[in-house]
Amino acid sequence: MxxxxxxxxxxxxxxxxxxxxxxxxxxxxxxxxxxxxxxxxxxxxxxxxxxxxxxxxxxxxxxxxxxxxxxxxxxxxxxxxxxxxxxxxxxxxxxxxxxxxxxxxxxxxxxxxxxxxxxxxxxxxxxxxxxxxxxxxxxxxxxxxxxxxxxxxxxxxxxxxxxxxxxxxxxxxxxxxxxxxxxxxxxxxxxxxNRPPLDTAVTNGGFDETDHPGPFQWRLYEKAGIVAEIVADDLRPSNPALRVDYDGYATGTIVEQLTYLTPGSYRFTAVVRSETGSPPARLAWTLSCATGGGDKASIPTGISGAAANTWVNLSGRFEVPAACTAQWLRLETRADDRRTPSSVWFDQIAISPVG
Structure with missing residues (x-):
């Protein structure tokens, strides 16, 4: 009291x-x-x-x-x-x-x-x-x-x-x-x-690293007709990879991440495997300036004569112009006028300087 x-x-x-x-x-x-x-x-x-x-x-x-x-x-x-x-x-x-x-x-x-x-x-x-x-x-x-x-x-x-x-x-x-x-x-x-490390052009190119922040980590998009997921490869269960189901008709970005490449010539490499359908003709890896301007580099995912359910190498060359200080690496659709469902796998995404 x-x-x-x-x-x-x-x-x-x-x-x-x-x-x-x-x-x-x-x-x-x-x-x-x-x-x-x-x-x-x-x-x-x-x-x-x-x-x-x-x-x-x-x-x-x-x-x-x-x-x-x-x-x-x-x-x-x-x-x-x-x-x-x-x-x-x-x-x-x-x-x-x-x-x-x-x-x-x-x-x-x-x-x-x-x-x-x-x-x-x-x-x-x-x-x-x-x-x-x-x-x-x-x-x-x-x-x-x-x-x-x-x-x-x-x-x-x-x-x-x-x-x-x-x-x-x-x-x-x-x-x-x-x-x-x-x-x-x-x-x-x-x-x-140094997060993620500066000496890596593509972060988590093998789809097996989760300890990286965005936008330097894969961002997966889903919409009607497009499903992307990182799952264990059914041919190599210990190896995770990117699997894409695509109806061949929808348009949009499937996955993306930000990268920083100095001006010069580069080579894009990956491995790709068609599971069902014929998806390579309908998809492409692209590189575009994050600050706008410049031409967009495009690497089609199709490999002529590749057997189904077989991992094959994919490669393409592109130039980074002087005014392009940062870039978006994306997997994008190349839609057709009709639906042609397919499934495809990607792994070992990398970019390296030419020479």
């Missing part, structure tokens, strides 16, 4: 009464966290902030669930430039309360943008612990140029640790960078992270 009275007096601004009542409450119940918090806040209102800091630090250590205590400590430590302690108390708050996440996230981002040398490592350490708010915070960074810069720096800091950006987190970052700064922004961050 004394503690509730002390809280009421503090809320009414009667500081001396609140201090006296909270001390009486603590005499009777020395471990009453809320009474201790009221006492600490009365010291702060009386401008005895060092004493308030000692008292409220004790209250915060006693209870991780006392929000007013941790909120005061966040502000106090931040004014003193102690990011580690301030953000640790902020972490305590956002683990429990989703309603205050936007304000705390803004605090993290503003500090990381304006004082990156001191605050970014602190935010990275919090994220490295994989807190329940990590996904929400990283998603919040993808909406502004300032947030994207912070997200890119955090990705670099976390990459060498035990909890680097997941493929989903990195894919969302790449997508946001593309929306704000274009293809070049993605390449800058990818180059520093």
């Amino acid at each position: 004394l503690r509730r009275a002390a809280e009421s007096e503090l809320a009414a601004g009667r500081i001396d009464n609140a201090a006296a009542l909270s001390r009486d409450a603590l005499v009777r119940s020395p471990f009453d966290v809320r009474a201790l918090r009221v006492l600490g806040l009365t010291e702060a209102r009386a401008r005895r902030e060092d004493a308030a800091d000692d008292i409220l630090t004790l209250a915060g250590n006693w209870s991780l669930r006392d929000d007013p205590t941790h909120a005061w400590l966040v502000e106090r430590r931040l004014r003193r430039g102690d990011y580690a302690s301030s953000f640790a108390h902020a972490d305590t708050l956002v683990r429990r309360r989703e309603d205050i996440q936007p304000q705390v996230f803004q605090l993290f981002t503003l500090a990381a943008a304006e004082d990156p040398q001191r605050s970014l490592p602190v935010v990275a350490r919090l994220l490295a612990a994989d807190p329940p708010w990590r996904t929400a915070y990283l998603a919040s960074l993808n909406h502004t140029p300032q947030g994207l810069q912070v997200a890119a720096n955090l990705a670099l800091l976390l990459e060498a640790g035990r909890t680097p950006f997941t493929n989903d987190e990195l894919q969302r970052l790449y997508s946001a960078l593309n929306h704000v700064g274009g293809i070049g922004s993605i390449q800058t961050v990818r180059g520093r992270l």
